[in-house]
Amino acid sequence: MSRGQFKTILCAVIITSFVAGAFGGAMGSFFLLPKMQKTNWGKAFLGDATPNAPTIDSSSTKVIKVEEESNTIDVVKKASAAVVSIVITKELDQYYNLTGPLDGFIFDIPQEKTGQKIKQTIGGGSGFIVSSDGLILTNKHVVFDDSAEYTVSLNDGREFKAKIFGKDPTNDIAILKIDAKNLPVLDLGNSDKIQTGQTAIAIGFSLAEYKNTVTKGVISGINRKVTASDYAIGATSIIDEAIQTDAAINQGNSGGPLLDLGGKVIGINTAVNRSGESVGFAIPINIAKKALDSVKKYGRIVRPWLGVRYVVLNQKIADANKLPVNYGALIASGQTAQEQAIVPNSPADKAGLKVDDIILEINGVKLDEKSLATELSKYNPKDVVTLKILRNGETKIIKVTLEERKE
Numbered sequence: 001m002s003r004g005q006f007k008t009i010l011c012a013v014i015i016t017s018f019v020a021g022a023f024g025g026a027m028g029s030f031f032l033l034p035k036m037q038k039t040n041w042g043k044a045f046l047g048d049a050t051p052n053a054p055t056i057d058s059s060s061t062k063v064i065k066v067e068e069e070s071n072t073i074d075v076v077k078k079a080s081a082a083v084v085s086i087v088i089t090k091e092l093d094q095y096y097n098l099t100g101p102l103d104g105f106i107f108d109i110p111q112e113k114t115g116q117k118i119k120q121t122i123g124g125g126s127g128f129i130v131s132s133d134g135l136i137l138t139n140k141h142v143v144f145d146d147s148a149e150y151t152v153s154l155n156d157g158r159e160f161k162a163k164i165f166g167k168d169p170t171n172d173i174a175i176l177k178i179d180a181k182n183l184p185v186l187d188l189g190n191s192d193k194i195q196t197g198q199t200a201i202a203i204g205f206s207l208a209e210y211k212n213t214v215t216k217g218v219i220s221g222i223n224r225k226v227t228a229s230d231y232a233i234g235a236t237s238i239i240d241e242a243i244q245t246d247a248a249i250n251q252g253n254s255g256g257p258l259l260d261l262g263g264k265v266i267g268i269n270t271a272v273n274r275s276g277e278s279v280g281f282a283i284p285i286n287i288a289k290k291a292l293d294s295v296k297k298y299g300r301i302v303r304p305w306l307g308v309r310y311v312v313l314n315q316k317i318a319d320a321n322k323l324p325v326n327y328g329a330l331i332a333s334g335q336t337a338q339e340q341a342i343v344p345n346s347p348a349d350k351a352g353l354k355v356d357d358i359i360l361e362i363n364g365v366k367l368d369e370k371s372l373a374t375e376l377s378k379y380n381p382k383d384v385v386t387l388k389i390l391r392n393g394e395t396k397i398i399k400v401t402l403e404e405r406k407e
Contacts, residue, residue, distance in 0.1 A: 071261045072199070072201060072216055072261070074263070075201055075259055075261060075262075075263040076201065076203065076214050078263050079128075079186055079201075079203060079257065079259060079263055080155050080203065080212050080214075081154075081155050081156070081184040082128055082129040082183070082184040082185050082186045083126065083127075083128050083129075083155065083186075083203045083204065083212055083256060083257060084126070084127045084128065084129065084136060084152045084153060084154055084155075085124060085125075085126060085152070085153040085205035085208075085211045085212075086124060086125045086126060086127050086138060086142060086143070086150055086151070086152055086153075086162070086176075086205065086255065087121060087124050087150070087151045087153060087208075088121065088122050088123040088124060088125070088142075088143075088145070088148050088149070088150055089119050089120060089121050089122065089148065089149045089151065090119070090120065090122050090145065090147065090148040090149065091117040091118065091119050091120075092117060092118065092119075092120050092122075093116075093117055119149075122148065123208060124205050124208025124209075124252050125138060125139065125142030125143075125205060125208070125252060125253075125254045125255045125256075126138065126142075126203075126204035126205045126252065126253055126254060126255045126256030126269070127142070127152070127176060127255045127256065128186050128203075128255075128256065128257045128265065129183050129184060129185050129186065130185055130186060130188065130292060131183075131185060131296075132181065132182055132183050132184075132185055133180070133181055133183070134160075134177050134178040134179060134180045134181070134183060135165065135175060135176070135177055135292070135295065135296075136152060136162070136175065136176040136177070136178065137173070137174075137175060137255070137268060137288055137292065138173075138174050138175075138176060138254075138255030138268075139172050139173065139174060139254045139255040139268065139270055139283075140167045140168060140171070140172045140173055140174040141172055141254065142174065142254050142255045143164050143167070143174050143176065146164070149161070150162040150164070150176065152176065152178050153211065154183075155211065155212055158180075160178035160179060160180055161178070161179075162176040162177065162178050163176065163177045163178075164176060165177040165295055165299075165300075166291070166294075166295050166300050166301035167301065168291045168301050168303065169301070169303050169405050169406075170303055170373045170374075170376070170377050170405070171283065171287055171288075171291070171377070172239070172270055172283060173268065173283065173287070173288050173291050173301075174255075175291065175292065175295050175301065186257055186259075186263075186264075186265050187263065187264045187265065188264065188265050188285050188288075188289060188292075189260055189262070189264030189265055189266045189285060190264075190266075190285075190286065191243065191266045191267060191284035191285045191286045191287075192284075192286055194219055194222060194243065194260070194266050195219065195222075196218075196219050196220065196221060196222060197218055197219060198218060198219050198260065198261070199216065199217075199218060199260065199261050200216070200217055200218055200219050200243075200245045200247045200258055200259070200260065200266070200267075201214065201215070201216050201247065201258070201259040201260075201261075202214070202215045202216075202217075202245070202247040202248065202249055202253060202256060202257070202258050202259075202269055202280075203256055203257055203259070204249070204250075204252060204253035204254075204255070204256025204257075204269060205252045205253065205256070206250045206251075206252050206253055207250055207251050207252050208251065208252035209252070210252075213250070213253075215247045215248035215249070216247055217245055217246035217247035217248070217278070218245065218246060218247075219243060219244070219245055220244040220245055220246050220278075220279070221243075221244035222241075222243055222244070223240075223241050223242075224239070224241075224242040224243070224244045224281065225238070225239070225240050225241075225242070225369070225370075226238075226239050226242050226271065226273075226281055238312070238371050238373070238374075239270070239271070239281060239283060240369070240370045240371055240374040241284055241287070241370075241374070242270075242271070242281040242282065242283065242284075243258065243266065243267045243281065243282040243283075243284055244279065244280070244281055245258060245267075245280050245281070245282060246278035246279070246280070247280065248278075248280070249269045249272055249280035249282075253269050254269060254270060255268060255269065255270075256268070256269045257269070258282040265285050266282075266284070266285055267282030267283060267284055267285055268282055268283045268285065268288060269282050270282055270283050287377075290377070302380070302381060302404055303377060303381075303404070303405045304376055304377070304379045304380055304381050304383065304402035304403070304404070304405060305346070305347065305381070305402060305403050305404060305405030305406075306346070306347055306348050306372075306376060306400065306402060307342060307343035307346020307347050307348040307349060307403075308329075308331050308341065308342055308343070308346070308348045308353060308359075308372075309331070309332060309333065309334060309339055309340060309341050309342075310329040310330055310331050310332060310359070310372055311329070311330045311332050312329060312371055312372075313325065313326055313327055313328050313329070313330055313358065314326060314327075317330075323358070324390070324393065325358060325360065325390060327360070327366065327367060327368035328358045328359055328360045328367045328368075328390070329358065329359040329367055329371070329372040330356070330357075330358050331348075331353060331354070331355055331356060331357045331358070331359070332355065332356070333355060341355040342354070342355065346403070347400050347401055347402055347403050348400065350400075350401075351387075351398050351399065351400040351401075352398060353387075353389070353398065353400075354391065356391075357389045357390070357391050358389060358390040358391075359372060359387055359388075359389050360388045360389060360390055360395070361387070361388035362375045362376065362385055362386070362387060363385055363386050364386075364388075376402070379402055380402070381402055381403050381404040381405075382401065382402065382403075383401075383402050384399055384400070384401050384402075385399070385400055385402060386398075386399055387399075387400055
């Protein structure tokens with residue numbers, strides 16, 4: 001028996017990690033609308049020694065460092081310098097204090113404006129540096145308010161005013177820019193290669209109070225389709241290929257990195273299912289790479305545009321409306337005049353798409369697992385795509401030349 005094998009036998013250590021999930025961002029949390037199934041953790045235990053088991057002299061034992069724990073510590077040490085806290089401030093109306101004559105009692109007395117404004121902290125989020133000259137990835141819902149100010153705080157205590165460099169019109173991704181040089185950066189991994197069960201490490205501005213909080217868990221699932229809503233800002237987002245993790249993601253963690261044991265970013269922490277336990281979600285980093293490449297090339301996030309308003313079909317919607325199919329994108333108007341089914345002079349309008357058309361496929365890819373927006377995001381402006389649609393019970397093939405989508 002080799003010395004390495006003997007050490008492996010000596011290492012009878014079981015480390016059990018419990019982590020819970022919640023997420024946050026500026027002004028409120030992204031909550032998942034559908035309930036997700038809870039994850040039941042198995043119990044780790046050591047069985048009783050058998051009568052014939054060899055005995056080991058305790059005087060000869062040595063402390064063995066658990067490899068995974070050592071890797072986690074190394075990852076956190078290297079990554080923390082490139083993880084940032086984002087503090088959100090805004091000038092708000094100042095009010096007179098009209099609480100009533102008795103301390104400890106709250107009266108229903110309307111407050112009055114003083115006529116002055118005061119800068120106040122209204123929220124916080126996380127981000128991480130992806131270029132040495134100050135590009136930072138975060139969530140779009142963290143920096144949703146264009147009238148607010150955003151201050152980036154580095155782990156070494158330095159603070160910088162941040163400029164919103166771009167917001168992804170189809171994904172919950174934003175890119176900030178700070179005026180700094182020679183900054184530490186995080187390496188971006190390949191989210192297409194991750195596997196269920198592998199270790200995941202989350203770092204972020206937990207509760208918008210505790211900088212660079214570290215939590216660890218596993219990848220609980222991949223390619224999850226979830227609908228997330230931020231009730232504070234009235235935003236809803238569909239994530240088709242979300243990474244599910246049980247690493248604790250708390251309010252303020254939004255926009256922070258989800259890392260593998262190699263220290264590479266595999267996702268951007270984004271959402272949590274509050275009806276369950278340890279059910280958090282991250283946007284795969286490969287989705288963000290395209291936005292980042294676009295900013296580096298064009299100075300803005302460039303995304304393709306079709307110009308339709310649509311409803312994602314499922315069996316329930318199909319049954320309620322007596323539709324012949326239960327998948328695809330139904331082109332439909334909203335309840336207001338501004339919510340047009342087809343934008344005038346848009347690529348869809350030019351190609352002849354109509355209200356009540358159902359888009360079934362894009363370039364042969366069936367829209368049953370992925371949304372129209374997700375599939376379109378794979379293309380670039382000026383690309384020609386072939387749509388298979390259903391119109392009045394008949395299938396048709398329509399070619400569309402995509403254009404650039406404006407924010």
